[in-house]
Amino acid sequence: MAFSERLAFARKQKKIKQADLGKMVGTSGDIIGKYERGENTPSIDVATKIADALGVTLDYLVKDGEYEQIDKETLKRLQDIQQLTPENKDHVFALLDAFLKQVKLQSIM
Structure with a gap:
């Protein structure tokens, strides 16, 4: 595009x-x-x-690219996550993984 x-x-x-x-x-x-x-x-x-x-x-x-449709709000959140300690990042990613898994399961049911 x-x-x-x-x-x-x-x-x-x-x-x-x-x-x-x-x-x-x-x-x-x-x-x-x-x-x-x-x-x-x-x-x-x-x-x-x-x-x-x-x-x-x-x-x-x-630009054309994989992340071309990331809005500023999402990008800001990603930047905030990037500033976290490794331990806190792990917690955020675990919560996010669990939520995404739940959404995927609901979409196939």
């Missing part, structure tokens, strides 16, 4: 109009439309503002 497609998808998911996103990042809705159609490409500074306004990472907007 290209930058233009990811931008349009993320904006629509947040139910933000092009004009409103333009105001949020200091440009116009027409320019946002050009970004979404692939007619123009924003500078890194503008792309960063767009990512912040949409609550996604810059990586999500500009």
Whole structure:
């Protein structure tokens, strides 16, 4: 998926109009439309503002990859976990593993 497609998808998911996103990042809705159609490409500074306004990472907007759809809230939590002691990380991962296992079991029942 290209930058233009990811931008349009993320904006629509947040139910933000092009004009409103333009105001949020200091440009116009027409320019946002050009970004979404692939007619123009924003500078890194503008792309960063767009990512912040949409609550996604810059990586999500500009890169293809396994973790392209990690939102900022999830990323922040992962960074917080990374700061924990190894023992506390083990506890968090054990809880997470148990929860994910339960959800998977419920989905197949």
